Amino acid sequence: MHRIARLFLAVGATTLAVACSQEQKPDENATLAAILPVAQVNLKFQTVEPGKRTGEQIYQAVCKSCHEVGALGSPKTGDTAAWAPRIAKGFDALIQSATNGIGQMPPKGGAADLTDAEIARAVAYLANQAGANFTPPPVE
Template sequence: MSDAHHEESAIKTPKQLILAIVAGFLVPIICIVLLVIFVTSDKSMGAGSGGLSPEAVAARVKPVADEGFTLKDVNAPKVLKTGEEVYKMACVACHGTGAAGAPKLGDAGAWAPRIKQGYETLAKHAINGIRAMPAKGGNPDLDDVEVERVVVLMANSAGAKFAEPKVPAPAAPAAAADAAAPAK
């Protein structure tokens, strides 16, 4: 006989043979059981991987225009803001800090020479602008009455006794329709 076909086995003892047979059966069975558990278990997200949740997807695909914008009906009647609302919205940046020489709210010394000029002059300067102050405080959407209200608020906080401006009555719809109708 030739020694060329003589190969040595990795299993040398009966104990190793038993372990090899048991491993040959147990390893595939364990793999099958783990696969079944993996397939039938609920999908769980790892920490920080909630990017595919329905809420996260909805937040990502939400239109950008929905964020912080309110649509206005341009044909609806305008709701006039109070003097305090206008002050917080347009005036506090300068009149709250004294920026660009603006008199601060409640500073009687800075407002005294302006109050002496009278309500009409103060209102005209606030509506049309003067020196560093832009017209209507930089907000062209403000109605003149809204600007006059904030003038009264600021001047009265410094000691003036100006009366709140009256809101002009809206034009009657019938009169507007008659004016728009062509003459016969």
């Protein structure tokens, strides 16, 4: 009787060892279904014609990626201490910096299609988040 028990034990252990050593391939469809809700990219194309964009629209599309986190030495959105010396230079000086580029920021933030009025709107929006009281040009 002990021989039969040992035999079953040996066969069971061998079967378990073989089963555990075989690599299980993940089910690709199950993996895709699980990650799709967070991995999906939604593209929304802006239909506002150039020249008609608000400061906030330009900030969201062009400026936010750097200014929200302070990338490349840019002053963070809403950081009153970082923006105070810049705001003190005046609205026109900030517009010139945004138009021509400053430090690591390229001219027009890299968006060559921005009009002068749109740059002024974006500058007013961004500076006003940090306490400025600049009046942006109207959207016409």
